[in-house]
Amino acid sequence: MKKIYILICLVVTACMFAAASEVVKKQTRKRTTAKSAMTQTKKTASAAAQEPAAVSDRDAIVEIVTTEGPIKVKLYGDTPLHRDNFLKHVEEGYYDGVLFHRVIKDFMVQTGDPNSKTAGKGTPLGAGDPGYTLPAEINYPRHYHKYGALAAARTGDNVNPERRSSGSQFYIVTGEKQTPRHLQIMEERLANDAKQQYWMKLQKENIDTIRSMQSSGNREGLEQFRQELIERLEKEVKVPTLTEEMKNDYQTIGGTPHLDGQYTVFGEVLEGMDVVEKIQNAVTDSSDRPVEDIKVISTKVIEK
Numbered sequence: 001m002k003k004i005y006i007l008i009c010l011v012v013t014a015c016m017f018a019a020a021s022e023v024v025k026k027q028t029r030k031r032t033t034a035k036s037a038m039t040q041t042k043k044t045a046s047a048a049a050q051e052p053a054a055v056s057d058r059d060a061i062v063e064i065v066t067t068e069g070p071i072k073v074k075l076y077g078d079t080p081l082h083r084d085n086f087l088k089h090v091e092e093g094y095y096d097g098v099l100f101h102r103v104i105k106d107f108m109v110q111t112g113d114p115n116s117k118t119a120g121k122g123t124p125l126g127a128g129d130p131g132y133t134l135p136a137e138i139n140y141p142r143h144y145h146k147y148g149a150l151a152a153a154r155t156g157d158n159v160n161p162e163r164r165s166s167g168s169q170f171y172i173v174t175g176e177k178q179t180p181r182h183l184q185i186m187e188e189r190l191a192n193d194a195k196q197q198y199w200m201k202l203q204k205e206n207i208d209t210i211r212s213m214q215s216s217g218n219r220e221g222l223e224q225f226r227q228e229l230i231e232r233l234e235k236e237v238k239v240p241t242l243t244e245e246m247k248n249d250y251q252t253i254g255g256t257p258h259l260d261g262q263y264t265v266f267g268e269v270l271e272g273m274d275v276v277e278k279i280q281n282a283v284t285d286s287s288d289r290p291v292e293d294i295k296v297i298s299t300k301v302i303e304k
Contacts, residue, residue: 057077057078057080058077058304059074059075059076059077059083060074060075060077060083060086060087060301060303060304061073061074061075061270061301061302061303061304062075062086062087062090062299062300062301062302063299063300063302064095064272064296064299065296065297065298065299065300066100066275066279066294066295066296066297067293067294067295067297068275068278068279068294069272069274069275069278070271070272070275071172071269071271071272071273071275071276072269072270072271072272072302073150073172073267073268073269073270074267074268074269074270075087075150075266075267076139076143076265076266076267076268078137078139078142079137079139079143079264079265079266079267080137081134081135081137082134082137082152082165082264082266082267083266083267085134085167086170086266086267087301087304089130089168089299090299090300090301091301093298093299094114094130094168095111095112095168095296095299096296096297096298096299097117097295097296097297098111098112098113098114098116098117098295098296099111099113099116099117099119099125099289099290099293099294099295099296100279100282100290100294100295100296101113101116101119101125101126101289102125102126102171102287102288102289103279103280103282103284103288103289103290103294104280104284104288105174105280105281106174106175106176106280107173107174107175107256107280108171108172108173108174108175108256108280109171109172109174109276109279109280110126110153110169110170110171111169111170111171111296112129112153112166112168112169112170113125113126113127113128113129113168113169114128114129114130114168115127115128116128122285122289124287125287125289126169128168128169129166129167129168129169130167130168131167132167133154133160133164133165133166133167134152134164134165134166134167134264135162135164135165136162136163136164136165136264137165137264137266138163138261138262138263138264138265139265140240140260140261140265141240141241141242141243141246141260143265143266144246144249144255144257144260144265145173145175145255145256145257145259145260145263145265146173146175146246146249146250146253146254146255146268147173147174147175147249147253147254147255147273148172148173148253148268148269148273148276149172149173149255149265149267149268149269150170150171150172150173150265150266150267150268150269151170151171151172151173151259151263151264151265151266152165152166152169152170152263152264152266153165153166153169153170153171153263154166154263154264157262163262163263163264165263165264172269172276173255173256173259174254174276174277174280175254175255175256176254176255176256177250177251177252177253177254178250178251178254178255178257179251180247180251182257183242183247183250183251183257186242186257186258186260187241187242189258190239190240190241190242190260190261191239191240193261193262194237194238194239194240194261195233195237195239198233198236198237199229199233202229202232202233203229206225206229209225210222210225213225240260240261242257279294282294
């Protein structure tokens, strides 16, 4: 696996060195794209002023009453920004009336889009939020996408490389039970993702050196520098692995391990997974929206 990944790095690096001047252009295009995707750049800039301040490391408990029944969730104290933001929405009644607008059986159920409160049948949903995003609080492997996990939705890495969370949308994991072989594949993917993320970091940090060598035609220096970056990658990157607890959960109760390390998991369902099962079994349209609306009627803080 290590040899394969190094080969991949060599190919990617060759392309990078051969066309280093394109990197800045691509980064500019990404910033432009981000503005058209839920005005991501604007929201990130204003997020610091609107994010709730963390006040403690205590877990909190909230009840979400839906048209299918109640769901009781725990909000983790070690994801304080997400916990406090969720509590703020609950106390303000922000979630009252929102739809479960995206439901995929054996995957997850998603809600929290304020635009869904007044949306007619067939109206595309999923872009609504309070106008800000939250910094990622990805405490992996402590928190992972097991059955019943509560996590924050977000836009994709292409416009959101920092993996900031939506200011209001969240999902509850249903997923599927995993085989040992599938978990092995997931571990390999996690390792590759970690190396790719670190590789992009090294590339960004050294882009000026790369462009300078490319402009001067210093091919020998470029090759030597490429080897140095590969050595740094292998020495410095931290490769995540699945703990025995995670493996047991994924094999016995299920989940969505392919999302691990990429989204903020900030809580879990304590009671009401039977309700979540009802929601995930709803008939949906081509956009994964339930044909018959399923709503959040009310939310209430039980403990904080």
